Amino acid sequence: MAFCHPIFASANKPPIMYSPNKSSDSKSRLIIASKQNIHIFNNGNGNGKESIELRHAKILEEVKLLLASKERKNTYEGLSMVDSIQRLGIGYHFEEEIEAILKSKHLMLGHQGNGYEELSEVALQFRILRQEGYFISADIFGKFLDDKGKLKHTLFEDIDGLIALFEASHLSIEGEHSLDEAGEFCRKYLHGWMSTFHDHLLVKVVNQTLQYPIHKSLSRFMPTCLQLENAGWTSSLHELSEIDTQMISYLHLKEISSVSKWWKELGLANDLKFARNEPIKWYMWPMACLPDPRFSEERTELTKPLSLIYIIDDIFDFHGNIEELSLFTDAVKRWDLAAVEQLPDCMKVCFKVLYDITNEFAFKTQVKHGWNPIVTLTKSWLRLFNAFLQEAKWFASGHVPEAEEYLKNGIVSTGVHVILVHAFFFRGQGLTEENVTLMEEFPSIVSTTATILRLCDDLEGDKDVKCDGNDGSYLRCYMKEHPGVSDEQAREHINQRISDAWKQLNRECMTPNSLPSSFTKLCLNAARMVPVMYSYDGNSPSKLEEYVKSLIYRSSSMQKSVRSDSDYSFMK
Structure with a gap:
């Protein structure tokens, strides 16, 4: 069974299920695909290796242009787009563009202060900047706290804000007690909220957040729920991630074959x-x-x-x-x-x-x-x-x-x-x-x-x-x-x-x-x-085992030479 992620969840729509993975830098990435002999097999829809790679390059350029335009406008949507790209595990395509956006945001904070009013926006900015090595003071959350340093009661119904603050709290450093306390409050409150509103469309997003905090998870191998407000670039990201899945899957299979051969000969x-x-x-x-x-x-x-x-x-x-x-x-x-x-x-x-x-x-x-x-x-x-x-x-x-x-x-x-x-x-x-x-x-x-x-x-x-x-x-x-x-x-x-x-x-x-x-x-x-x-429960396979199994079973009919029962003994 394919390794699936829930993607593009919103308050109005349930998450879409699909399978992501990754590739490389426009032309340079295609060169890498060629050198590594990555084979994109026909899935029965008429799209062969060449057409998929060309489509990948075209979408990649589209997203790069969109991301560059967000950097010039210096809007919140640019941060949202960076977050989506990183959580889909395809950030290496856009290292220069992401660096430009974050550098601009960091400079703006230093000269003009925080320009965002919503808790979700401030928390996302905090998390993304710290994640990429930019120090930003936790005092930025001060306006959301009361005189006792606790989260204001008016924010308790802002589920998007609480999710974002919980995620941001995982970037705390020593001595940031107010941020730690706010994160712990969000964790407890969101747990209680799920049990009360178990039919709410955001329950899946909240549950995912509590189980797999973004900063402490590997994006490619963890389920991902993205909440987006009908952004025009979501479909392009979706398709780019799906094509990356195919390209990297076969690169990983090639590497598995190489490692298995080396180990056997050793x-x-x-x-x-x-x-x-x-x-x-x-x-x-x-x-x-x-x-x-x-x-x-x-x-x-x-x-x-x-x-x-x-x-x-x-x-x-x-x-x-x-x-x-x-x-x-x-x-x-x-x-x-x-x-x-x-x-x-x-x-x-x-x-x-x-x-x-x-x-x-x-x-x-x-x-x-x-x-x-x-x-x-x-x-x-x-x-x-x-x-x-x-x-x-x-x-x-x-x-x-x-x-x-x-x-x-x-x-x-x-x-x-x-x-x-x-x-x-x-x-x-x-x-x-x-x-x-x-x-x-x-x-x-x-x-x-x-x-x-x-x-x-x-x-x-x-x-x-x-x-x-x-x-x-x-x-x-x-x-x-x-x-x-x-x-x-x-x-x-x-x-x-x-x-x-x-x-x-x-x-x-x-x-x-x-x-x-x-x-x-x-x-x-x-x-x-x-x-x-x-996986420590003794029954469930780890996320990586699930991923590798999906690679092997999906390709077994096409690349039988890769597979050897002794090589996969850990899966038994």
């Missing part, structure tokens, strides 16, 4: 039968975090070190004693094939693959960007091995560390820093001595991203696990350290820690630094991954 699944064998699940991380079709090579290359993180984790969890694992870690420190001669075969095989893949990655980076990252890459791997080794020692001794000690190590054992370091080098932007040194020192934006992933995974992944089990988690450590705390209280504490980490990440994204904005967006997408990547 042979680790046969050599290490105790380890996970989920290449396509691993591919879904870079697929979601690097959505731009221009980054096809980056997605496939990043899947390689990412797969090794899972394999190495399994070796530390299921195979080898502490002495062997210590020697395994020492081999990484020495970066010497001879250092594993006395180790079990599984470690020899794994280290040889790690050694070859990392050196190959460094060579490709040097060819592409003129910088050999081997020293930084090996440092990142050693940091990860040391974290895995620490967890193995805790487990072997039965020691339960204090919560903060566990978290400090657990942030590293996510492997987030390893992948972000690889991505930083392979993208090649901002390659300076200063930034390379910064990446080696585990910058705050990386550690904050890893904190969100670790705490979310521990919180959600442990819902069906008793805290007296053997698997380590922040929840278990915190409850042992605080014996009087209930499970519910511990979870509230973790949720607050996650919220605080998001505030810190928001601040990082709005604080000028030497790292490129593309890296900041990559970190944001990584933080957004957990609710998309995993």
Whole structure:
């Protein structure tokens, strides 16, 4: 079944169901489609590959012209259009146009102040600007608050405004208590409103908003409800998004085929039968975090070190004693094939693959960007091995560390820093001595991203696990350290820690630094991954699994060579 999104909901019309995805920049995007051999198959309506690509280019130009006209007029509709484009996951087509609109809005705020009166308009402006790294003070909401700092009662029936304010509250930073309180009020009020007005046409929009806040979700893989006032450009956006779906679907299938072939030829699944064998699940991380079709090579290359993180984790969890694992870690420190001669075969095989893949990655980076990252890459791997080794020692001794000690190590054992370091080098932007040194020192934006992933995974992944089990988690450590705390209280504490980490990440994204904005967006997408990547109820597939399944089943009759039962074992 196709991956469907509810789109273009309004107060008068129910959402339209359709399937979106994405492509690239007018002519340059068509060149990319050609180079990647993206095949747009005939759907029985007479539209072949060529006509679809030409239609895509034509609509893209139409929307670009419309967006440019909104920038010149500097109207609210321009922001609304930017919001729609970003939520449909096609913002990379319009980076220059969006930047021009937001820069103009930010400058106007500085010189003329806020020109909007409606809560929904002010909140949208706040969210869009902060989302793109422009700092705008939360004081802009002051006129909607009473003398006690609470939302004015006159706004309680403004459902559109409350939705927009709830969304804006997810962009808060430390110390913005009034915005946090307003967001929490909106959440509770909208929940109550849904139970009272369950037949209202906006219920679907409200429910979607509460489940998937825009800032903390990946637009392409989450249902999207857009409320638009019969704007003339909605049909063009609708069609552009649908065509993008087809083009990117087949690009993703091509990449899945490439990853599956690489993994099969690598042979680790046969050599290490105790380890996970989920290449396509691993591919879904870079697929979601690097959505731009221009980054096809980056997605496939990043899947390689990412797969090794899972394999190495399994070796530390299921195979080898502490002495062997210590020697395994020492081999990484020495970066010497001879250092594993006395180790079990599984470690020899794994280290040889790690050694070859990392050196190959460094060579490709040097060819592409003129910088050999081997020293930084090996440092990142050693940091990860040391974290895995620490967890193995805790487990072997039965020691339960204090919560903060566990978290400090657990942030590293996510492997987030390893992948972000690889991505930083392979993208090649901002390659300076200063930034390379910064990446080696585990910058705050990386550690904050890893904190969100670790705490979310521990919180959600442990819902069906008793805290007296053997698997380590922040929840278990915190409850042992605080014996009087209930499970519910511990979870509230973790949720607050996650919220605080998001505030810190928001601040990082709005604080000028030497790292490129593309890296900041990559970190944001990584933080957004957990609710998309995993389904913790044990029954439902994740959003990404649904998407990949839809690709495979839609194309199975046309590209049977892509599919292999062993490659999709994670879906069983």
